[in-house]
Amino acid sequence: MRTIIEPFRIKAVEPLRMIDEAERKELLKAAHYNLFNLRAEHVLIDLLTDSGTAAMSQEQWAQIMRGDESYAGAKSYYEMEDQVRSIFGYKHMLPTHQGRAAERILFSVVLRPGMVVPNNNHFDTTRANVEYQGAEAVDLVIDEGKVPSLDHPFKGNLDVGKLEALIRDKGREKIPLVMITVTNNSGGGQPVSMENIKAVSAVCRKHHIPLFFDACRFAENAYFIKLREKGYQDKTPLEIAREMFSHADGATMSAKKDALVNIGGFLTMNHDGWFQQCANLLILTEGFPTYGGLAGRDLAAIAQGLREVLDEDYLCYRIASVAYLGKHLEELGVPFVKPAGGHAIFVDARAWLDHLPPEQLPGQALSAALYEKGGIRSVEIGTVMFGHQDPKTGKEVPATMDLVRLAIPRRVYTQSHIDYVIEVFAELAKGRKKIRGLAFTYQPPFLRHFTARFKRL
Numbered sequence: 001m002r003t004i005i006e007p008f009r010i011k012a013v014e015p016l017r018m019i020d021e022a023e024r025k026e027l028l029k030a031a032h033y034n035l036f037n038l039r040a041e042h043v044l045i046d047l048l049t050d051s052g053t054a055a056m057s058q059e060q061w062a063q064i065m066r067g068d069e070s071y072a073g074a075k076s077y078y079e080m081e082d083q084v085r086s087i088f089g090y091k092h093m094l095p096t097h098q099g100r101a102a103e104r105i106l107f108s109v110v111l112r113p114g115m116v117v118p119n120n121n122h123f124d125t126t127r128a129n130v131e132y133q134g135a136e137a138v139d140l141v142i143d144e145g146k147v148p149s150l151d152h153p154f155k156g157n158l159d160v161g162k163l164e165a166l167i168r169d170k171g172r173e174k175i176p177l178v179m180i181t182v183t184n185n186s187g188g189g190q191p192v193s194m195e196n197i198k199a200v201s202a203v204c205r206k207h208h209i210p211l212f213f214d215a216c217r218f219a220e221n222a223y224f225i226k227l228r229e230k231g232y233q234d235k236t237p238l239e240i241a242r243e244m245f246s247h248a249d250g251a252t253m254s255a256k257k258d259a260l261v262n263i264g265g266f267l268t269m270n271h272d273g274w275f276q277q278c279a280n281l282l283i284l285t286e287g288f289p290t291y292g293g294l295a296g297r298d299l300a301a302i303a304q305g306l307r308e309v310l311d312e313d314y315l316c317y318r319i320a321s322v323a324y325l326g327k328h329l330e331e332l333g334v335p336f337v338k339p340a341g342g343h344a345i346f347v348d349a350r351a352w353l354d355h356l357p358p359e360q361l362p363g364q365a366l367s368a369a370l371y372e373k374g375g376i377r378s379v380e381i382g383t384v385m386f387g388h389q390d391p392k393t394g395k396e397v398p399a400t401m402d403l404v405r406l407a408i409p410r411r412v413y414t415q416s417h418i419d420y421v422i423e424v425f426a427e428l429a430k431g432r433k434k435i436r437g438l439a440f441t442y443q444p445p446f447l448r449h450f451t452a453r454f455k456r457l
Helices: 021-030 058-066 075-088 099-110 124-132 160-170 194-207 218-228 237-246 272-285 296-308 312-331 362-374 415-430
Strands: 092-096 116-119 136-139 178-181 211-214 250-254 265-269 344-348 379-381 403-407 438-442 453-456
Touching: 021 362, 058 296, 075 092, 075 237, 075 265, 075 296, 092 099, 092 272, 099 124, 099 211, 099 250, 099 265, 099 272, 116 160, 124 136, 160 194, 178 194, 194 211, 194 237, 218 237, 218 312, 265 272, 312 344, 312 415, 362 379, 362 403, 362 415, 362 438
Parallel strands: 116 136, 116 178, 178 211, 211 250
Antiparallel strands: 092 265, 250 265, 344 403, 379 403, 438 453
16 A cells, blocks of 8 residues: 555543634744744644653553562663663663753763764764863764755765774874764664664774764664665664664663653663663762663563554654655755654755854744744744853854754654644645844853743844
């Protein structure tokens, strides 16, 4: 059949509040044009993030009721540990309340000021946690990954030549680990090929540098490998995921993505010394190592979600639903990072709103317009998130790209919701040249996009 349907039935519904455009404009102004400041009840279609916004399955809710809430040694912890080990294959696992906690603990242990962490692209919290330790986060995505309009099957690949050059330039002792983000969120939700993973691993092995994954969308990456890489068509997503992780030494994971839960994460690795230090820090800041800041029911739901996310029917539907949005936006002439990503469409706001220079924050301007016109909440992935002020001149230094991410929560919206999003873009297209830019009125020193305030120019 040509029609790919949702591989589930809806058992419970959550009402949406319909408010008019005039009220939305006032609400956005009161929120200082930062969509993080909006109340969720004032949002019609929430595409701000796919993190922690999934609809859990009946089996996950059943596990919630079975969760063991013992402080130490809970059965739910061992169920989660077994499931993580069966996929990732690493020796040690520590649960955390979400992915950024795993990043903070790992980087607190292994980083020192002046060190460097290469990645294909660091996402916001990863970069912030690296920089908080006084280290440098270096993005080494392939050049094709920096061109939104270019169609390439694995635009998330890390440039192996640039990695070798960085190691020569900085010295192996300044690079305690290398990371690969799968899929590559900042670069448009683009996958990393198995060939590239193997090549990066070989470089790391040669220089005795541990390789870690930022693995929060590992299942989507595995499915893209199955679809696009020669020799993997007959392998299951689980087999592909296991092969991916076999080439590395550990991973951080936000379970709020590809474990299909609303809270949770973990840190997993082979390094005995790092693990013991991380466990000690976990006790200090998160909780005992067998709960890590989570309730037993959360651990149980993560274990079940990790079983479900590698189901091929689910992954087929997931990837196809994102591609459906991309196909129709392309028909409207809306530029986005091609090909369609695994969890989101990344609209090229700099190209679509080409009347706005980067200094007028076209990504944030488009996000504001989407909310005002249709009640859609998105997130800017561009100069607001990754740009910075020049410390000498105070002028804004733009990011490489100005994108707007339309992140689709897992198992939440139907095709009619996505059709509505397409209609809103069609309406905006009629007057896109009239969309006005924005400017900062306040910004914090770290992760400024969460709490910054803006004014309309």
